[in-house]
Amino acid sequence: MPTITPSLWFDLQGEEAAKFYVSVFPNSEITSVSYYGEGAPRPAGTVLTVEFVLDGRPFTALNGGPDFTFNEAVSFQIHCADQTEVDHYWTKLSEGGEEGPCGWLKDKYGLSWQVVPTVLNELLTDPDAERAQRAMQAMLGMEKLDVAALRAAADGTA
Incomplete structure (x- = not known):
């Protein structure tokens, strides 16, 4: 059975939001962070995605820009x-x-x-x-x- 992971679209607050959510829920943690590289739509080194777990359930935060709220x-x-x-x-x-x-x-x-x-x-x-x-x-x-x-x-x- 495949894993279904909610992906949450942020402008630039993905890492901040993930840190906040894992502080609110028990048994939660950030599991990985990826960054934009050279030639990407955001400056190199800007957080791209944050993988995190909230009480055993996986989530992804994506810093995709201001286009969607x-x-x-x-x-x-x-x-x-x-x-x-x-x-x-x-x-x-x-x-x-x-x-x-x-x-x-x-x-x-x-x-x-x-x-x-x-x-x-x-x-x-x-x-x-x-x-x-x-x-x-x-x-x-x-x-x-x-x-x-x-x-x-x-x-x-x-």
Whole structure:
């Protein structure tokens, strides 16, 4: 089976972004860096690609120039075990970026993330349709997701 590696296009911030991401996620590291050579579209010695691993998953950062930027059509979901994890990733990734609705944010590089507690799927797929709807309505009113508030809404105690 081939390996699928997300490749993230940056102007010149690929190495900086990779260092930031590996500082946020456990079990992460930069595995290699390549550089533009003579006659390339960027000055020789400028970082071309950075190969890195985020908690066991490979990624590539490419310094390809200003032609393309990130948008919300692609995002990375972080499935968090509890509120502590939600708070950690939300705080780290939104710093210098932009908070959005329903657990979405853009980091300081413009990359979109969904910081989602694992309980959310359980609540939204509850066999009790009214319970699921109350959880959905609560989520739609939040930026950073609040596990206790989602549970309370689902239970009808909010």
